Amino acid sequence: MLLKSLVLCFVLMSSRAFSHGVEGAGALKEGLSYAVVADFHLRSASQGPSDSVWSIPGFLMGGEATPMGKGLNIGEGSLSTVYKLGDMFTTARLEQHGNARGVELSNLSLGYFLTDSLYFELGQLTSLAATYQRRSPFQDSHVSIPVVYDVFWGRHYTDRGLRFVWQGASASCGVELWTGDRFPAAQNDEGNGAGDIFCHMGLTHDSWEFLGEAFVFVGDSDRRQDDRYEGGHSHGVQTEDIPQSFFTGTVEVFGVSAQPKYKLNQNYHFGVHAEIQQLQMEGDLLLDTRQTEIESKLQSLWVESFFQFDQTTFSLRYQHLRYKNDLFGNGAEPITEALGIGGVGDPIRRSIALRHSFDKNLQAKLEWQDNSAAFYREEVVLLGISWKYLGHIEAPL
Amino acid sequence: MLIKFVIAVIVVLSLGLGGCLEKSETRVDGASTGGDGFAWGLTESIPFPQVPEDNPMSEEKFQLGRHLFYDVRLSGNGTQSCASCHQQSLAFSDGLALAIGSTGEVHPRNSQPLVNIAYNSSLTWANSSLRHLEQQILIPLFGENPVEQGLNDDNIEEVLQILRNDSEYSSLFLAAFPDAQTLFTVEQIVDALSIFVRGLISFNSPYDRFLAGETDAISASAIRGRDLFFSERLECFHCHGGYNFSDSTFDETMAFIEMPFHNTGLFNIDGKGSYPSDNRGLMDVTNNADDMGRFRAVTLRNIEVTAPYMHDGTMASLEEVLEFYSAGGRNVTSGPNSGDGRASPLKSGFVTGFDISDAEKQDVLSFLRSLTDNEFLQNPRFANPWE
Numbered sequence: 001m002l003l004k005s006l007v008l009c010f011v012l013m014s015s016r017a018f019s020h021g022v023e024g025a026g027a028l029k030e031g032l033s034y035a036v037v038a039d040f041h042l043r044s045a046s047q048g049p050s051d052s053v054w055s056i057p058g059f060l061m062g063g064e065a066t067p068m069g070k071g072l073n074i075g076e077g078s079l080s081t082v083y084k085l086g087d088m089f090t091t092a093r094l095e096q097h098g099n100a101r102g103v104e105l106s107n108l109s110l111g112y113f114l115t116d117s118l119y120f121e122l123g124q125l126t127s128l129a130a131t132y133q134r135r136s137p138f139q140d141s142h143v144s145i146p147v148v149y150d151v152f153w154g155r156h157y158t159d160r161g162l163r164f165v166w167q168g169a170s171a172s173c174g175v176e177l178w179t180g181d182r183f184p185a186a187q188n189d190e191g192n193g194a195g196d197i198f199c200h201m202g203l204t205h206d207s208w209e210f211l212g213e214a215f216v217f218v219g220d221s222d223r224r225q226d227d228r229y230e231g232g233h234s235h236g237v238q239t240e241d242i243p244q245s246f247f248t249g250t251v252e253v254f255g256v257s258a259q260p261k262y263k264l265n266q267n268y269h270f271g272v273h274a275e276i277q278q279l280q281m282e283g284d285l286l287l288d289t290r291q292t293e294i295e296s297k298l299q300s301l302w303v304e305s306f307f308q309f310d311q312t313t314f315s316l317r318y319q320h321l322r323y324k325n326d327l328f329g330n331g332a333e334p335i336t337e338a339l340g341i342g343g344v345g346d347p348i349r350r351s352i353a354l355r356h357s358f359d360k361n362l363q364a365k366l367e368w369q370d371n372s373a374a375f376y377r378e379e380v381v382l383l384g385i386s387w388k389y390l391g392h393i394e395a396p397l
Numbered sequence: 398m399l400i401k402f403v404i405a406v407i408v409v410l411s412l413g414l415g416g417c418l419e420k421s422e423t424r425v426d427g428a429s430t431g432g433d434g435f436a437w438g439l440t441e442s443i444p445f446p447q448v449p450e451d452n453p454m455s456e457e458k459f460q461l462g463r464h465l466f467y468d469v470r471l472s473g474n475g476t477q478s479c480a481s482c483h484q485q486s487l488a489f490s491d492g493l494a495l496a497i498g499s500t501g502e503v504h505p506r507n508s509q510p511l512v513n514i515a516y517n518s519s520l521t522w523a524n525s526s527l528r529h530l531e532q533q534i535l536i537p538l539f540g541e542n543p544v545e546q547g548l549n550d551d552n553i554e555e556v557l558q559i560l561r562n563d564s565e566y567s568s569l570f571l572a573a574f575p576d577a578q579t580l581f582t583v584e585q586i587v588d589a590l591s592i593f594v595r596g597l598i599s600f601n602s603p604y605d606r607f608l609a610g611e612t613d614a615i616s617a618s619a620i621r622g623r624d625l626f627f628s629e630r631l632e633c634f635h636c637h638g639g640y641n642f643s644d645s646t647f648d649e650t651m652a653f654i655e656m657p658f659h660n661t662g663l664f665n666i667d668g669k670g671s672y673p674s675d676n677r678g679l680m681d682v683t684n685n686a687d688d689m690g691r692f693r694a695v696t697l698r699n700i701e702v703t704a705p706y707m708h709d710g711t712m713a714s715l716e717e718v719l720e721f722y723s724a725g726g727r728n729v730t731s732g733p734n735s736g737d738g739r740a741s742p743l744k745s746g747f748v749t750g751f752d753i754s755d756a757e758k759q760d761v762l763s764f765l766r767s768l769t770d771n772e773f774l775q776n777p778r779f780a781n782p783w784e
Binding site: 058286288289290291297299321322323324325326327328329330331332333334336341342343345346 | 418420421422423424425426427429444647649650651652653654655
């Protein structure tokens with residue numbers, strides 16, 4: 001697994017092509033840059049039954065993957081800032097995520113450029129491993145969050161840590177080291193932290209554009225809990241009714257994605273997004289007085305094709321999850337049942353979305369989903385609106 | 398150039414897919430003992446209990462134990478058997494407030510029903526050190542404080558000789574312990590009795606049938622009562638939850654044992670939560686002041702037929718029990734034990750009292766009655782073999 005992605009990184013990096021604005025600190029301007037995002041959407045049906053814990057059968061969920069309800073939902077409300085002065089920079093991000101009550105300081109970091117193309121950053125960070133960890137509604141053709149990020153990453157991996165990032169003209173690679181305090185890892189007393197390595201590349205060539213990425217994440221869990229419904233996030237679910245399980249063991253995730261795009265002319269673009277992620281976990285699962293060994297292999301496939309004409313994008317997305325769970329020992333049966341990891345077949349989602357950008361700061365989206373039984377609701381319609389504002393104040397303040 | 402990368406990526410993507418899983422599945426290897434092949438009579442949804450390795454289940458030991466359980470000859474004065482205090486029609490309780498031993502001594506406690514005791518994390522009303530029936534059964538047989546069946550060093554040989562003289566026992570002991578050097582040992586008697594009482598299983602009440610899908614097995618009132626029982630208003634399920642209606646349950650699927658004990662506010666003699674000195678619950682065993690008045694939340698299966706209630710048998714009916722929980726404890730207004738249990742500082746946070754209408758009370762009672770397993774109360778397999 002590690003080998004595969006290293007091979008990919010190597011192939012990608014040995015290229016010399018034209019830059020395509022790879023995201024990262026490298027593109028920072030001196031002074032204070034800030035972005036405000038407000039994103040709302042309407043759903044025709046809730047994501048799960050309102051009186052019980054939302055989970056996709058077959059998978060152990062956690063992190064911040066809370067369900068969206070019927071009616072109006074807050075997708076994202078955020079204020080992100082980056083202040084750069086010379087080689088130093090600092091970032092902060094305040095956000096209201098999903099329908100959670102209250103705003104939290106989700107990111108706060110301090111960074112330093114060691115050379116023009118190499119920097120480190122430490123603090124509370126969101127992983128750069130897979131781009132969609134830091135999904136912005138403006139980056140996504142759909143209203144809904146890609147399933148795999150909810151299931152594998154608890155929506156996104158945000159933790160205290162340190163990263164070193166090298167940024168070349170058309171690629172960037174990095175190493176991130178984490179305290180391992182977030183799903184799918186868990187620190188507690190014995191957790192040994194987490195870490196990842198990643199490479200992204202962006203190329204343009206004639207009428208072609210290409211984005212690619214690969215990453216490997218390894219995390220250690222000590223008594224990991226599903227704490228999605230804690231601290232005022234109960235969403236009407238009786239917290240006593242939540243079966244509290246603890247996972248202790250290791251989690252590995254690897255992923256590769258490719259997004260080629262062809263520009264017919266200024267106004268017409270075609271593109272594809274293909275992404276595979278695989279999560280492997282091994283350890284012990286505890287529920288009340290019961291215990292079982294668990295080995296899971298989870299896979300996700302996301303393929304999407306889109307067609308963009310002027311300011312409107314039409315996309316077709318196919319998402320498919322698979323699991324193979326093996327549980328051994330006394331508690332295997334009751335734990336499987338209580339946590340719903342017996343499953344009901346592959347979760348598959350087919351969706352169609354239409355996005356229209358009124359200008360670079362305002363967009364609307366309409367999405368229709370057809371879900372397999374594992375998603376609880378078969379058909380859902382979503383209507384979203386997102387607004388952003390980017391500002392900049394010259395340094396020094 | 399770009400084409401090269403795209404190909405490279407596609408190759409890697411398909412490598413990833415190459416390891417693609419066939420289809421989603423969860424495989425469970427429960428490592429169950431299968432109940433050692435013993436006729437437990439459990440339904441699908443109930444796990445097997447854990448059985449001590451040195452006394453595995455067998456039908457022969459069960460049958461020997463059954464004969465001993467119902468045999469008054471197994472007492473110092475030939476008047477009392479286990480069944481004297483544990484009668485099948487009363488779910489193996491005795492209908493008395495306090496048990497009375499073979500010599501007339503009064504036990505400070507109420508005879509417990511013997512219902513699914515194979516699943517109890519600990520045995521008797523409050524004793525965290527009594528884990529196994531093989532230890533516990535010595536108490537009614539040989540206990541002196543109080544005397545129950547009244548066996549002791551002086552009379553045991555005589556009693557064993559009486560049993561040896563019964564030819565039926567010779568074959569029962571031989572069948573139960575075919576490899577033993579000597580038969581008719583106290584250890585064998587205790588093992589066989591343990592197996593018999595461990596086999597007293599009751600999971601076939603109307604409520605169980607309701608859970609299994611027989612929607613008209615219990616009344617509409619009982620269904621409403623169930624919802625009340627499992628509500629945050631009444632809180633019953635916190636202590637009487639799970640398939641055995643007790644939070645002190647241990648079975649084959651469990652790796653860790655939990656032995657919770659609770660003070661329900663029955664007494665508050667000195668304003669500090671004290672219980673009568675002969676019955677202080679877990680504290681009598683641990684000598685820890687925090688354990689004052691803490692008892693095991695017993696199973697509520699067959700509770701309809703096991704009156705009077707509580708460790709001291711002081712509540713005559715289920716109505717009275719419900720009144721007590723609704724009041725959030727018991728106010729004893731006269732006598733040496735007077736004091737307001739509702740104000741006990743040691744009382745569990747789950748016993749805080751609640752308002753309940755008469756109709757709702759009837760619903761809860763209907764639900765509790767739906768836990769009566771008539772098959773268990775009449776099962777010939779558990780009945781007196783001497784009759």
